[in-house]
Amino acid sequence: MAEDPAMAGDPVLRLSEAGKGFNGVTVLDGVSLEVPQGQFVALVGPSGAGKSTLLRLVNGMHVPDSGTVRTLGENPAACSRRRLRALRARVGFVFQQFGLVGRLSALENVLMGALATLRLPRYGVMSYPHALRVRAVEHLDRVGMADRRFQRCDTLSGGQQQRVAVARTLLQSPELILADEPVASLDPAASMVVLETLERISAEDGISVVCSLHQIEFALAVADRVVALRGGRLVLDEPAAGLSAERLRGIYGTAGARDD
Numbered sequence: 469m470a471e472d473p474a475m476a477g478d479p480v481l482r483l484s485e486a487g488k489g490f491n492g493v494t495v496l497d498g499v500s501l502e503v504p505q506g507q508f509v510a511l512v513g514p515s516g517a518g519k520s521t522l523l524r525l526v527n528g529m530h531v532p533d534s535g536t537v538r539t540l541g542e543n544p545a546a547c548s549r550r551r552l553r554a555l556r557a558r559v560g561f562v563f564q565q566f567g568l569v570g571r572l573s574a575l576e577n578v579l580m581g582a583l584a585t586l587r588l589p590r591y592g593v594m595s596y597p598h599a600l601r602v603r604a605v606e607h608l609d610r611v612g613m614a615d616r617r618f619q620r621c622d623t624l625s626g627g628q629q630q631r632v633a634v635a636r637t638l639l640q641s642p643e644l645i646l647a648d649e650p651v652a653s654l655d656p657a658a659s660m661v662v663l664e665t666l667e668r669i670s671a672e673d674g675i676s677v678v679c680s681l682h683q684i685e686f687a688l689a690v691a692d693r694v695v696a697l698r699g700g701r702l703v704l705d706e707p708a709a710g711l712s713a714e715r716l717r718g719i720y721g722t723a724g725a726r727d728d
């Protein structure tokens with residue numbers, strides 16, 4: 469049975485000296501991080517700093533070489549496949565490229581977020597239970613997309629597609645949302661709409677969000693806390709309030725994945 473992080477008094481997420489390398493090259497180097505329930509964490513740092521790798525350790529897509537990762541009270545690296553599936557159902561993942569099926573409507577894409585909990589494959593909106601359809605429309609409403617629910621996703625703008633992807637994630641009732649550069653392909657206005665949507669959901673529902681971002685200004689505008697990686701090491705971990713853009717820019721310095 470899954471441990472309840474609230475009952476155990478655990479943070480939603482805890483990395484202790486987590487390390488990961490590929491082909492003999494260290495990508496994450498002894499990273500320790502705790503995220504409490506309901507916090508919006510922006511993960512920043514130069515390209516190659518290890519942000520995606522950290523997010524993948526959290527949902528068990530990668531296994532750490534050293535240290536430990538605990539996600540919602542579970543150790544993903546030690547989970548059986550069944551238990552890992554159950555853990556991933558509690559963790560929403562929002563990708564840069566949305567991951568929607570373009571020829572299907574916004575509503576059907578959101579409904580697909582519940583496929584893991586349904587026994588049989590589904591074809592068409594009406595094949596999903598009524599209560600689920602109602603919830604899917606409610607989530608589309610929360611992200612401002614209810615009026616577009618019957619529109620094919622490949623005819624929506626990038627920002628609209630990402631909001632549909634957030635609604636799909638919400639249908640999972642996630643306790644933690646991991647977002648890997650969710651606005652990398654969007655213009656500034658659309659980016660802010662997506663990030664403010666995530667921020668509002670985090671605040672209203674008490675869902676922790678860990679969101680990798682390249683835009684420092686966005687990180688400061690929406691996050692409770694900013695965590696910066698450089699060369700696989702955690703080099704800054706502070707509340708967003710009071711943190712200056714100049715200081716954060718200093719993390720980027722001369723571009724490069726590692727200091728050494």
Ligand SMILES: Nc1ncnc2c1ncn2[C@@H]1O[C@H](COP(=O)(O)OP(=O)(O)OP(=O)(O)O)[C@@H](O)[C@H]1O
Pocket residue numbers: 490491495513514515516517518519520521522725
């Ligand atoms: N599966 C893998 N096999 C080999 N190398 C990998 C693998 N995944 C990541 N890496 C390497 O690890 C380093 C960190 O990659 P990662 O994607 O975590 O960085 P990032 O901070 O998310 O970068 P970006 O901001 O460009 O997305 C990079 O040098 C990358 O090439």
